[in-house]
Amino acid sequence: MKNLISAACVAALLTGCSTIDNSVSTQANETQVQTNNELAASGAGDALFRFPKSTMNNKTDEEIFQGPALTKNINFYMRGLMQDLVSNLEYVNGRTPVAVTSFVNLDSDFESSSLLGNQIAESLMHEIHKVGIPxxxxxxxDYLRVTEQGDFIMSRNFNELTNNIPIRYVFTGNLVKHQGGYLVNARVVGIKSKAVVASAQSFIPASVAKAILDTEPRVSEQQIPLIQG
Known part of the structure; x- marks a missing residue:
């Protein structure tokens, strides 16, 4: 009789535990469903539960959470152009003074440049200095100009500049507007000999060039008044 009572008690306990486990499992499932519904309603669950497995396997955590890479600017392309120039540069070293001129359009009269051409020259000056060329x-x-608009030491007025500058070689080049961007032709030329001692080419995508040219002030077209005869 005692054995029967003991067996009945154990069965009752097991039945109670099973009931408790089922209750806990049901409550957990209901909580998970409610959480998923809230995420779906807010849109936050899309990236977590609807992300393609194949893409997840091919991406690291940093790539997933940091987003797309930053767009390359003009300095990136000028760095590559400078590396190509240095790779075939002759007669120029750490004791050879050089200068950099504005890059002009190839189909122009070489008398004017654009903001893109001037920025190419500025970027090249930085890269040349980095490799140790003066x-x-x-x-x-030779003097400072202090005005209400600011303090200046640079000028584009030829009469204000020094005539005797010990420049031996010049970094120069031109631009060709191409489908999808600008083709850059760069070279290093001797001032006296006119000899080309280095050359390189690069391509600037239209999106990079546009980011600079869009900030250039545009000259409004001259309006011709109509006069009644």
Whole structure:
């Protein structure tokens, strides 16, 4: 009789535990469903539960959470152009003074440049200095001009600049507007010999060039008044 009672008690306990486990499992499932519904309603669950498995396997955690890479600017392409110039550069070393001129459009009269051409020259000056070649900025005057608009030492007025500057070689080049961007032709030329001692080419995508050219002030077209005869 005692054995029967003991067996009945154990069965009752097991039945009670099973009932408790089922209750806990049901409550957990209901909580998970409610959480999923809230995420779906807010849209936050899309990236977590609807992300393609194949894409997840091919991406690291940093790529997933940091987003797309930053767009390359003009300095990236000028760095590559400078590396190509240095790779075939002759007669220029750490004791050879050089200068950099604005890059002009190939189909122009070489008398004017654009903001893109001027920025290419500025970027190249930085890259040339980094490799240890002395760069002379011939636009620097011998005096400071203090005005209400600011304080200046640079000028584009030829009469304000020094005539005798020990420049031996010049980094120069031109631009060709191409489908999808600008083709850059760069070279290093001797001032006296006119000999090309290095050359390189690069391509600037239209999106990179547009980011600079869009900030350039545009000259409004001259309006011709109509006069009644």
């Amino acid at each position: 760069v002379l900025d011939y636009k620097v005057t």
